[in-house]
Amino acid sequence: MASVLSIGAAWAADPVRFGAVAPKTGPLAAGAAITHWPNIQLWAQQVNERGGLRMKDGSRRKVEIIEYDDRTNPGETIKAVERLATQDKVDFIIAPYSTGLNVAAAPVFAKHGYPQITATSITDKIPELTARYPSIFFALGSTTALAGSVAEILSKLRAEKKIGNRIAMVNVADAFGIELAEASRPIFKKAGFEIIYDRSYPLGTQDLSPIVKGAKASNPDAFVAWSYPPDTFALTEQSRIEGLDVKAYYTAVATAFPAYGAKFGKSVNGHLGAGGVNPDTPEMKAYFAAHQKVTGKPADFWASAVTYASLQVLEQAIEAVGTDRKAVTDYIKKSDFKTVMGPWKFVNQSIDKFWTVGQWQDGVFYGVASTGLPGAKPVITKTGW
Amino acid sequence: MDILITGLLLGATYSIIAMGLTLQYGVARIMNLANGEMLVAGAFGAFWVFSAQTLSPYASALIVVPGAFVLNWLIYRVLLRPLVRRAKSRGMLEVDTILATFGMSFAFVGIMLLVFGGGYFTYSYLAEPYRIFGSPFGLNRVVASLVAALVCGLLYWGIHGTRTGMAIRAVAVDPAAAALVAIDVPRLSAFSFALGGAVTAAGGIILSTFLTMDASIGVVFTMKALIIVIMGGVGDVRGAIIASLILGLAETAVATLIDPGLTVAAAYLLFVLVLLFRPEGLFGKRSS
Numbered sequence: 001m002a003s004v005l006s007i008g009a010a011w012a013a014d015p016v017r018f019g020a021v022a023p024k025t026g027p028l029a030a031g032a033a034i035t036h037w038p039n040i041q042l043w044a045q046q047v048n049e050r051g052g053l054r055m056k057d058g059s060r061r062k063v064e065i066i067e068y069d070d071r072t073n074p075g076e077t078i079k080a081v082e083r084l085a086t087q088d089k090v091d092f093i094i095a096p097y098s099t100g101l102n103v104a105a106a107p108v109f110a111k112h113g114y115p116q117i118t119a120t121s122i123t124d125k126i127p128e129l130t131a132r133y134p135s136i137f138f139a140l141g142s143t144t145a146l147a148g149s150v151a152e153i154l155s156k157l158r159a160e161k162k163i164g165n166r167i168a169m170v171n172v173a174d175a176f177g178i179e180l181a182e183a184s185r186p187i188f189k190k191a192g193f194e195i196i197y198d199r200s201y202p203l204g205t206q207d208l209s210p211i212v213k214g215a216k217a218s219n220p221d222a223f224v225a226w227s228y229p230p231d232t233f234a235l236t237e238q239s240r241i242e243g244l245d246v247k248a249y250y251t252a253v254a255t256a257f258p259a260y261g262a263k264f265g266k267s268v269n270g271h272l273g274a275g276g277v278n279p280d281t282p283e284m285k286a287y288f289a290a291h292q293k294v295t296g297k298p299a300d301f302w303a304s305a306v307t308y309a310s311l312q313v314l315e316q317a318i319e320a321v322g323t324d325r326k327a328v329t330d331y332i333k334k335s336d337f338k339t340v341m342g343p344w345k346f347v348n349q350s351i352d353k354f355w356t357v358g359q360w361q362d363g364v365f366y367g368v369a370s371t372g373l374p375g376a377k378p379v380i381t382k383t384g385w
Numbered sequence: 386m387d388i389l390i391t392g393l394l395l396g397a398t399y400s401i402i403a404m405g406l407t408l409q410y411g412v413a414r415i416m417n418l419a420n421g422e423m424l425v426a427g428a429f430g431a432f433w434v435f436s437a438q439t440l441s442p443y444a445s446a447l448i449v450v451p452g453a454f455v456l457n458w459l460i461y462r463v464l465l466r467p468l469v470r471r472a473k474s475r476g477m478l479e480v481d482t483i484l485a486t487f488g489m490s491f492a493f494v495g496i497m498l499l500v501f502g503g504g505y506f507t508y509s510y511l512a513e514p515y516r517i518f519g520s521p522f523g524l525n526r527v528v529a530s531l532v533a534a535l536v537c538g539l540l541y542w543g544i545h546g547t548r549t550g551m552a553i554r555a556v557a558v559d560p561a562a563a564a565l566v567a568i569d570v571p572r573l574s575a576f577s578f579a580l581g582g583a584v585t586a587a588g589g590i591i592l593s594t595f596l597t598m599d600a601s602i603g604v605v606f607t608m609k610a611l612i613i614v615i616m617g618g619v620g621d622v623r624g625a626i627i628a629s630l631i632l633g634l635a636e637t638a639v640a641t642l643i644d645p646g647l648t649v650a651a652a653y654l655l656f657v658l659v660l661l662f663r664p665e666g667l668f669g670k671r672s673s
Contacts, residue, residue: 024503025494030599033503072601173646201645204605206596207395209523210640213387233507233597241514241523254505263507297504 015064016053016323018044019084021105022097026072027203031229034257035120035303036097038295040065043311045294054319066090074104081105085112091323092314099123100175106133115317115329119310120303122146122176124183130349135329137313138350139306141371146274147184149356149369151191153272153379154222154248158193162381163247168197168220170211170235172228180226180252196220203228212238222248229254232273233263240267240385247381248272256302256358256365268360270382275302276358276367277341278375287340301358301365309339342373387520388641389634394522396633397530398592400537402606403613403625405585408540411620412557412577415465416479418486420610421603422493423582427453427589428598429497432506442510443532446590450583457582461575464489469574490603497600507597525594532591536584541622553577557620612652616659618666628667631655 022036023029044063047053052060066088068080077096084090085108093114096102099121109116110133117137123129124143129136157163167188171177177200188195197218201211208231215223223246225235232254239249254260255273277284279301287308291299299305314328316337321327337344344351357369359379366377402424409417427449434445468485472478511528514521544550555563556573564570592598592606613632617624632652639651659667 024498025601027601029498029503029601030505033599034505037503170645199645201640202649205645205648206398207391207637207640208645209391210388210637211645213391213520214641214645229505230597230599230602233505234595237509237512237595238523241512242521243514257505259505259507263509265509 013052013055013059013061015062016092016318017064017066017088017090019066019068019081019088019090019093021068021070021077021080021084021093022101023072024067024069026070028072028098028101031253032097034259034297035300036307037067038291038297038299039304039307039311040067040094042291042294043308043315046290047315053315056320056322065094070096070101072101074101077101077105078108081108081114082112085114092318092325092328094314095119095310103129106136109133110135113325113329115314115325115332117310117313117332119307124179126350127348134349135325136349137310137332137346139310139344139354140303141351141354141356143179143183144187145354145371146356147180147187149371150184150224150250150272151187151193153357153369154188154193155191156379157222157248157381164221165192165194166196166218166220167193167222167224168215168218168246169195169224169226170197170215171200171226172203172231173200174203174228176228176253177226184224184226193222201231203231205231205234208234208238209242211235212242212244216242216244220246222246223250225251227252227254229257233260236260236264236268236271240264243385245384247383249382250357255360256300258298258300261360261363261365267385269362270380271360272368272379273358273360273365274356275300276355276365276370277301277305278355278367278373279364280375281342283340283342302355305340306354309337309341309344312339313337313344386518388638390517390520390522391641392634392637393630394526394530394633395637396630397533397537398526399609399613399633400626400629401533401584401588401591403610403617403629404537404540404622405581405583405588406607406610406614407617407620407622407625408553408577408581408584410614412553413461413465413574413581414469414475414478414560415461415482415486415578417578417581418483418607419490419493419603420486420581420585421605421607422490422497423453423457423585423603424589424592424606425598425600425603426493426497427586428593428596429501429506429589430586431590431593432508432598435508435510442508442590442594446587449586449590453586454579454583458575458579460489460582461578465578466571466575469571490607494601494603501600503600505597505599506593508593510594512595523595529591529594533588536587537622537626540584541626544622549573549576612656616656616666618669621666621668624666624668628659 023032052062070077095116095118102118102121115135171181232251250272252274256275317328317331353372355367355370358365359368430449431442431445435442468481511525515524617628636648
């Protein structure tokens, strides 16, 4: 009788409840719709299809997701996380989307003791933030590493005599663009490059042709744009129209989006951008196929897989130690994880091996530079439009 | 020369953004804060026609523009007419419609998210260089500006050259007096609102040929349209066109000669200057 009961209990085990807060509206909604939400959907679907999380005691518990839209407003993110912790009393909360919203919500996560595994925040403040918040984790990398890798790639091309010394650099006047522009100026100078054009433009600028005209007039060897999605598209289109002919062409966020490759087709061959993946491993191949099948759209070539991997970390930690949040946090700090991105181990609460620069080569955005990951493709130069 | 042409191209696209709101605010007296969402809806229509039917995005105007006209007419009849009836004064109507259309804008964003999803919508159409006096300009922008100019020209002629247009102008100047000379003010207001919506949706089609859109970007266009309408003088098509061109030229000049980072500042500085020295707008009538 007792065994029947316990089987019954195992069958009817309550689901593990996860909160999810991210933009569904507002300026970052489109990015979240590509990188963030589909992976939550995919992960929940896959775990439940398997029968649920395999808990320590042998029971299976399905996962249930409670979603909130933060309207890309940090105040709303904080309110929603607070609500998930105190009203909905969820077991875990999936980290929000983007650097700003994650940093804004970090104190609330920490206050209620929820682990926050961020997959879409890039910052140089990782040491300070991890020291202050014991339950925050970073998986996408740091600003300086991102800028440093661009300098390395350009140095390499220069050493091969493919490009010269002159860089035209532009940035979107928003936290991300400003931080990267400031981080990269000394790095480029130190690497012996000359920044001959250096301008910023406001977020949401409708006409970027004056910028591209200016960059072209400065006659650069390389073009670097610390840009956000809408301007990444606009800069690329304008560069093609103006015939900005450089051997190294870099735009930041959204270069890794499938829509970028789809829109510009063959002409983006050789384009450099933030992120990249190694899509040829068996794990990544299976991941890309499942993403397409379950969500109906392709994964991007950067943070999509990292977001999914961050959910795998949560999954493996819960399966190992249960739903005690303190135990899960401690487990994440010191354990090895098997993810679609390969083996992961957090060092000082952050992943120190990550992709930094990718490049479009024959319709795929391959990682060409990383901080120590295997499988980087050799860089090629861009040849015309 | 580059500045002049780039500025005119930008100004022409601004004018199409503002034209719809001019009609809706100036004639129907509805300060429509959901204007930008209508524009995005038009853009999505064009995107759908281009990618699913592989037709020119401009072909989508055949469905989108009449569709937007009917939809806006219905919005006016069902949602806004009660507010118009209830309003005791113009000020009250403005406050009420601002609140109502602000709510509507959220509903529209939600519906578009549901139907189209939250991703970016972008496609390449005529993204080729077109040389004017030797310097390259995007052909899609040039075509967009010409179409925008055509639409604005038609509207201008419609309003200043036809009998209905004269009636519309009469309503814009004084709805009460217009009613005295046997103008059917409620019907014309509904017509202007619907026409404004249709023009805005057409603007969405035009902009979608070179801008990347997403479901929640509408508010950006609403803001631009508001600035232009107020700068140009409420209800004055000519004023809106000229304000758009001034804004386009000023932004381009600042971006090229000073710093691209200051374009937004330049636009708002112009706006503040106009408000300071001509609070009724460039072509507005001083209220007595």
